[in-house]
Amino acid sequence: MSLLLEKIRKSYAQPGGERLPVLGIEHYSLAQGEQAALLGSSGGGKTTLLNIIAGILTPDSGRVIIDGRDLAAMPEVVRDRYRAAKIGIVFQTFNLLPAFTALENVLLGMAFSGRGVDRGFARTLLETVGLGHRLNHSPKRLSVGEQQRVAVARALANRPVLLLADEPTANVDPANQQKILDLIRNTCREHNVSLLMVTHSLEAAGLFSRVDRLQDFNHPELCRQPQEQSA
Amino acid sequence: MNLLTIAWKSLRQRRLASSLTALSIALGVMLMVLVLVIFGAVNSAFTQRSVGYDLIIGPKGSELQLVLSAVYRMQPPIENLPYPYLEQLRKDRRVVSAVPLAFGDVTEQGDFPIVGTTTEYFENEYMPGQKFMIRGQRIGKLFDAIIGAAVARENGWDLGTSFSIVHGGAESEDVHDEKFTVVAVLAPTGTANDRTVFLNLQGFYAIAGHEKPIDEVEKRLRDFYSADPERLAASLQQLQQYREAIAARAAAPDPSALPAPVSPEAMKEVTAILVRTRPETPFDAISLSAELKKGIQAMAVNPVRPIQRLMSGLIGNVQKALVVLTVIIILVSGVGIFVSIYNSMSDRRREIGIMRALGAGRHHVFGIVLAESALLCCGGGLAGWLAGHGLAIASAPWVIRQTGLLINPWALNSLEVWLFPILAGLAVLVGFLPAMTAYRTDVADALAS
Numbered sequence: 001m002s003l004l005l006e007k008i009r010k011s012y013a014q015p016g017g018e019r020l021p022v023l024g025i026e027h028y029s030l031a032q033g034e035q036a037a038l039l040g041s042s043g044g045g046k047t048t049l050l051n052i053i054a055g056i057l058t059p060d061s062g063r064v065i066i067d068g069r070d071l072a073a074m075p076e077v078v079r080d081r082y083r084a085a086k087i088g089i090v091f092q093t094f095n096l097l098p099a100f101t102a103l104e105n106v107l108l109g110m111a112f113s114g115r116g117v118d119r120g121f122a123r124t125l126l127e128t129v130g131l132g133h134r135l136n137h138s139p140k141r142l143s144v145g146e147q148q149r150v151a152v153a154r155a156l157a158n159r160p161v162l163l164l165a166d167e168p169t170a171n172v173d174p175a176n177q178q179k180i181l182d183l184i185r186n187t188c189r190e191h192n193v194s195l196l197m198v199t200h201s202l203e204a205a206g207l208f209s210r211v212d213r214l215q216d217f218n219h220p221e222l223c224r225q226p227q228e229q230s231a
Numbered sequence: 232m233n234l235l236t237i238a239w240k241s242l243r244q245r246r247l248a249s250s251l252t253a254l255s256i257a258l259g260v261m262l263m264v265l266v267l268v269i270f271g272a273v274n275s276a277f278t279q280r281s282v283g284y285d286l287i288i289g290p291k292g293s294e295l296q297l298v299l300s301a302v303y304r305m306q307p308p309i310e311n312l313p314y315p316y317l318e319q320l321r322k323d324r325r326v327v328s329a330v331p332l333a334f335g336d337v338t339e340q341g342d343f344p345i346v347g348t349t350t351e352y353f354e355n356e357y358m359p360g361q362k363f364m365i366r367g368q369r370i371g372k373l374f375d376a377i378i379g380a381a382v383a384r385e386n387g388w389d390l391g392t393s394f395s396i397v398h399g400g401a402e403s404e405d406v407h408d409e410k411f412t413v414v415a416v417l418a419p420t421g422t423a424n425d426r427t428v429f430l431n432l433q434g435f436y437a438i439a440g441h442e443k444p445i446d447e448v449e450k451r452l453r454d455f456y457s458a459d460p461e462r463l464a465a466s467l468q469q470l471q472q473y474r475e476a477i478a479a480r481a482a483a484p485d486p487s488a489l490p491a492p493v494s495p496e497a498m499k500e501v502t503a504i505l506v507r508t509r510p511e512t513p514f515d516a517i518s519l520s521a522e523l524k525k526g527i528q529a530m531a532v533n534p535v536r537p538i539q540r541l542m543s544g545l546i547g548n549v550q551k552a553l554v555v556l557t558v559i560i561i562l563v564s565g566v567g568i569f570v571s572i573y574n575s576m577s578d579r580r581r582e583i584g585i586m587r588a589l590g591a592g593r594h595h596v597f598g599i600v601l602a603e604s605a606l607l608c609c610g611g612g613l614a615g616w617l618a619g620h621g622l623a624i625a626s627a628p629w630v631i632r633q634t635g636l637l638i639n640p641w642a643l644n645s646l647e648v649w650l651f652p653i654l655a656g657l658a659v660l661v662g663f664l665p666a667m668t669a670y671r672t673d674v675a676d677a678l679a680s
Binding site for chain 2: 081111
C-alpha cells in the first residue's frame, strides 16, 4: 500500500474562535503503482488534503500512512526528510525556482532528501521527459509545457513511492493538457510510482481508470462530532 | 548541491542588490586594510630600533625633538654640544662607540637634510642586524659626500655629481660657496638615511660661516663646563691660542700669504652623539642616561621610547579612530545587507515554501538565508581585503617614492586575523532575523500565496 488515510480530521480556526471543519475522511487508500484522479470542487478541501498527504499540514487527528509509516505521527524534521524521500509533488503553477536551471531544479529536489544528489539520474529524468537538450536552460527560457515537464522530472527525482499532482494542467492550454497528463502517467507507470492527481476538471479526470470524488468520502461534519458529544 | 550553492544561486538571482551590498562591505574592508597597511608602515618606521644605538645624546631640551632630528631628520636641532664633550664621552668605559652628528643645513636641490659625520656611522649597523650597503667609495676628501637612495633617485644624482648646500634650512637662501661631490650612494634602508646627504664631519666644519665667533663659543663653554673647571680651563686655553693665532695672522703684512689657523676642537660643535654601550652590560645605557639627567650639560635619550610615547599617545589614537571609523562603515554595510535580505524575504516566501515542499527542513531554509548573509559579508570582505592589499601593492612604489615610508603591502596586521571571524559574526547578526523569518514560514500559506 502506497497511501492509506485513516480517520483524518482537519478544521481551521476562525477569527471568532470557532473551527471550520474541512476534512473528515474515514478511510482512503492507494495501492503501489496505482493511479487515481481525485475530483473536487473549488474550496472543497482538495488542497488541504493534498497538503496533509504531503506532510505539509498535519491533521487534527487520524493517520497518514505512506509506504508503511505514519506521516502524521512524525516530528516535523523527520516528516520533512520523509517527504523529500518518498513523495513527489507537481504543483499547479509548476513552482520552478527561477534562479536554477532545469537540471538544477531537478537536483534541488534531491538536495534535501539526505541521500545526496544523483546528477546522472537527474539527466536521465530530464531526457525521459524530452528535455535532454534543455538541461542548462533557466525556467524563463522554457515554454510552459517544458516547465511542467521539468516539474514532473523534479517530482520523481528522489524515486518517490507516491506522486501528488495538484491541478497540473490548470495553467496549460488544451493542446498540451493531454500531453502533460500522458507524460505524468507514463512516467509514474515507468517508475512504478503511485499517482494521485487532484483536479476539478472532469476532462482531465476522465483519463484515469480510477476517479474518486472527494465529496463522496469527505464528511467534514465528522469533525464536529466529538464536540457535540461532549456538549 | 549544498546550502552554499543554493544561497549563491539566490544571490545571483538578485545580482544588482547583492553586488551593491557586497560592494559596500568590500569598500569598508578595503579602507580598513589600507589604514592598517599605512599605519603598519608608519608604526614599523617609527617604533623599530631605527638606529643601531642605545642612546642619543644631545643638549638638554625635548627628548622627542632630539630623536626626531637626530634619527628621523624631521625637526630642527635643539642646540649643539661642544666637540670636546664627544672626546670625553669616547673615553667613558661604558661607551663602545660614540658617533657625532652635525646638522642643520639642507641641499639646495630637494631640501634634503645634510648630516656631517664620521666613517664610523657607516661601519655600524643602522638598525639591529642591518648594515649599510654602499655603492662607491669611502669619504676621503674634505668635501666628499655619501647620499641616500631617495636623494639619488629624486635628485637624479649619482657618483661624481657636484652639489651645493643651503645654510640653516630650506627657508634660508644662504647658499654656501663650497661644492660637494657624491662619492657613494647608499642602498635603500627604509629609514631617514635614504633622504639624507652625509658629509665628512671635518668638511662640515670647514664650510665658511659654520664657525661661531670665539666669544660666543667661550660663553657657551663656560656655561657647559661650569661644574668642570679642569675641562673648562683646557678648552679656554685652546680658544686663547686660537685667538692669538688669528690676531698674529691679521697683524702680518700680508695675511693672505699665511695659512689660516686651524680651528681647535674647542671651537667645534656636534648636534647629537649616537652612543653604543657595552652589549654585555645593558645597565650601562641606563646608568649613563641617569647620570646625564642629574647634570646640566646634556641628556641621553633612548631612541625608541619618545617615539613609542608619540605613537601610543597620538598616532596610535589616530589609527584607532580610523579603524573605528572603518568598522562603523562595515557595520553600516552590514545594516545594508540586513535590509537587502530582509526586504527580499517577502518576495521569496513562495520560493521558501517550494523548497520546504521539496523536503527542505526549517533548518535548511534558515541555513540558506544565513549562508546568503555570510556570502555577502565574507565574500565582500574577501574582495575588499584583496582590493586593499592589491591597492597597497600597486601604490607601494609611489608611496615609497613620495614619503620614503617603506610600505610592505604583503605584511599582515595582527588585527586582520580578526577580520573574517568578525565578518562571520556580522553575517550571523544581520542574517539572523531574515533567517528566522524563513524558518517560521508557513509552507501551506507560502505555497498558496
